[in-house]
Amino acid sequence: MFETLPKPRPDGIIALMQAYAADPRMGKIDLGVGVYRDAAGRTPVMQAVKQAEAHIIETQNSKSYLSLAGDSAFLEVMERLLLGGAVPSGRVAAVGTPGGTAAVRQICELIRLARPDAVIWVSAQTWPNHAPLIAAAGLEMRQYRYLEAESGALDRAGLFADLGQAGAGDVVLLHGCCHNPTGVDLAEGDWAELAGMLERAGAVPFIDMAYQGLGEGLDADAGGLRHLAARLPEILVAASCSKNFGLYRDRVGLAMTITPEARRDIMAANLAGLNRKSFAFPPDHGGRVVSTILNDPALRHNWQAELEAMRRRVVQNRADLARALRAALGTDRFGFIAAQRGMFSLLPLPGTQIERLRADHGIYMLGDGRVNMAGLNDQTVAVLAEAIAKTV
Numbered sequence: 001m002f003e004t005l006p007k008p009r010p011d012g013i014i015a016l017m018q019a020y021a022a023d024p025r026m027g028k029i030d031l032g033v034g035v036y037r038d039a040a041g042r043t044p045v046m047q048a049v050k051q052a053e054a055h056i057i058e059t060q061n062s063k064s065y066l067s068l069a070g071d072s073a074f075l076e077v078m079e080r081l082l083l084g085g086a087v088p089s090g091r092v093a094a095v096g097t098p099g100g101t102a103a104v105r106q107i108c109e110l111i112r113l114a115r116p117d118a119v120i121w122v123s124a125q126t127w128p129n130h131a132p133l134i135a136a137a138g139l140e141m142r143q144y145r146y147l148e149a150e151s152g153a154l155d156r157a158g159l160f161a162d163l164g165q166a167g168a169g170d171v172v173l174l175h176g177c178c179h180n181p182t183g184v185d186l187a188e189g190d191w192a193e194l195a196g197m198l199e200r201a202g203a204v205p206f207i208d209m210a211y212q213g214l215g216e217g218l219d220a221d222a223g224g225l226r227h228l229a230a231r232l233p234e235i236l237v238a239a240s241c242s243k244n245f246g247l248y249r250d251r252v253g254l255a256m257t258i259t260p261e262a263r264r265d266i267m268a269a270n271l272a273g274l275n276r277k278s279f280a281f282p283p284d285h286g287g288r289v290v291s292t293i294l295n296d297p298a299l300r301h302n303w304q305a306e307l308e309a310m311r312r313r314v315v316q317n318r319a320d321l322a323r324a325l326r327a328a329l330g331t332d333r334f335g336f337i338a339a340q341r342g343m344f345s346l347l348p349l350p351g352t353q354i355e356r357l358r359a360d361h362g363i364y365m366l367g368d369g370r371v372n373m374a375g376l377n378d379q380t381v382a383v384l385a386e387a388i389a390k391t392v
């Protein structure tokens, strides 16, 4: 029966990970895969996570099923972390999901249930998995302009011109912070202008929040989401704890809707129903780690300090790389790297140069020039800058 099965197109990130692993060179540098790394190149388990896990092992006395929405304590702490009280809880419905990926998928499924012909607007540069997830849910996708590639700044005029065409019932997917892959986020004024535009059009924002705390800080990174939530009647949210809690493989995320109170229960029931039809119960362990940390003042303090150190390291790597490139190339062409936020930037390099960086220098970045800023350290910043200068 499976002879008709097509060969799937290889996933660029997974293929790059495999090529890197197979490269025998000592000095190879992995700037591809999107995980945080410390100065020694490790992706450590956070201290607060270790302590919360020890506490859970000590005290947990059942692993029986919970509800389809998952652990209510996890959903409550995440509502506070994301929304900071910007809307009354009576407007919020949420369910746990296996990571932010499944949260995006479940929100797309929810959109399809409500409106199978909905159009979802996605930034021209985006996380490579957005389009496949949207297509898998059978939704129509349109792109809006986002990045001015050479200046590395927001294409504000393009974005507002394109989203000006979004109509009633359209959905606009936005990265809450640390836009992947550009590192370019909306400023406060942009969020306000966008809120007005969506409000007038009757379009619904869908916020993908995968890096809260790694851009400008925990509250600042949620500023856009909170502004929209306080102003618009309906918001969709997919959130991930993979990066800010370092819980990648535990698969911790949630799908959330913010609606008028009268519609909250039906949203919750539909989200639970979607979970039932895909994986039934969301994974519990990672979410329990998150609620244990956020409900314990000492653990929370410890987690926030470690997250802030991670954030600062990325900001420092950005400043160091911008400076090293200025010195190596004698131009400020890459100055935007220091102004951008989050783990990623797109280096506007031709494909042939990206190939040579890999072949001649063992430096791995994605084919579109996406670089993981957390993958650099004091030594490799200079190596990368010099290799870019040599391959121009």
Ligand SMILES: Cc1ncc(COP(=O)(O)O)c(C=O)c1O
Residues within 6 Å of the ligand: 034, 098, 099, 100, 101, 102, 104, 127, 175, 180, 208, 209, 210, 240, 241, 242, 248, 252, 253
């Ligand atoms: C923009 C964005 N959304 C969602 C995710 C999903 O992350 P996960 O499924 O690992 O929680 C990622 C991960 O890289 C991401 O960059």
